[in-house]
Amino acid sequence: MAADYDKHRFDTSGGRKVNQVEVDMLLRAIDGLPKDVNLLEAGCGTGRFLKTLADLGYAPTGMDPSNDMLEICARKLGEGSRERLVQGEGEKLPFEDGQFEFTYSIRVLNQVESPAYAMAFIKELIRVTGEGSRVLVEYMDVCRKKIALNRFRHGGGWAENDNSGDTRLDAEEIKKLVEAEGCKVVWIRGAFFSGMTPYYVLPKILLPVLGLFDSVAAKLLPRFCSRVYFLIQKP
Numbered sequence: 471m472a473a474d475y476d477k478h479r480f481d482t483s484g485g486r487k488v489n490q491v492e493v494d495m496l497l498r499a500i501d502g503l504p505k506d507v508n509l510l511e512a513g514c515g516t517g518r519f520l521k522t523l524a525d526l527g528y529a530p531t532g533m534d535p536s537n538d539m540l541e542i543c544a545r546k547l548g549e550g551s552r553e554r555l556v557q558g559e560g561e562k563l564p565f566e567d568g569q570f571e572f573t574y575s576i577r578v579l580n581q582v583e584s585p586a587y588a589m590a591f592i593k594e595l596i597r598v599t600g601e602g603s604r605v606l607v608e609y610m611d612v613c614r615k616k617i618a619l620n621r622f623r624h625g626g627g628w629a630e631n632d633n634s635g636d637t638r639l640d641a642e643e644i645k646k647l648v649e650a651e652g653c654k655v656v657w658i659r660g661a662f663f664s665g666m667t668p669y670y671v672l673p674k675i676l677l678p679v680l681g682l683f684d685s686v687a688a689k690l691l692p693r694f695c696s697r698v699y700f701l702i703q704k705p
């Protein structure tokens with residue numbers, strides 16, 4: 471999966487649009503952070519976000535359980551990057567308390583084994599984030615369970631996707647966890663109200679309309695979007 475991860479997801483007009491929406495969300499969360507801070511992406515995969523941050527002048531740390539993903543990531547980031555790419559898992563992050571000035575995880579929490587694991591993952595992100603710093607987590611909300619498609623675009627065709635296996639979380643539970651950790655929710659935003667699949671199947675000419683529709687719908691109904699983002703502030 472690691473070898474063709476980027477090709478199947480981000481090498482088309484729709485894929486690039488999907489990537490841009492996610493990158494924009496990350497950049498809004500980072501907004502104004504100086505370049506010399508320690509950043510962590512947990513579940514960095516092949517490193518598309520790390521590469522964006524590196525191109526902006528940051529030196530982010532990436533963590534992932536998959537060595538194959540980390541190898542591709544290291545090639546993408548170039549010389550000297552391997553030492554900032556760490557093998558590990560979200561439930562027990564291999565980092566010190568308060569080690570980072572910003573931590574984030576995107577497209578990972580829906581893939582872990584259970585909601586309890588995902589919540590422990592969020593707690594760990596909060597633990598390794600320093601005082602006065604922020605955490606960005608992206609997840610799939612329980613609100614969307616019933617309207618998720620069971621197929622997704624893969625390469626030129628379709629692949630089956632057993633959504634029953636997606637780990638979905640409840641925003642109220644995340645809020646409770648955040649507050650129990652003494653933190654505050656800065657904002658909750660949604661993306662891809664129409665889902666991601668339309669970006670891969672609609673003609674290119676319709677993508678701006680789809681993007682506009684999704685961004686308006688996301689403002690009105692963030693938790694009903696296929697992806698939801700929490701920005702968390704540590705006191």
Ligand SMILES: C[S@@+](CC[C@H](N)C(=O)[O-])C[C@H]1O[C@@H](n2cnc3c(N)ncnc32)[C@H](O)[C@@H]1O
Binds near residue numbers: 513517518560
């Ligand atoms: C869909 S990819 C997303 C990668 C990257 N965040 C992105 O959006 O391009 C999911 C990644 O999460 C990683 N992952 C799966 N289970 C994990 C866990 N328990 N802890 C941390 N990362 C995990 C996978 O190895 C994979 O690289």
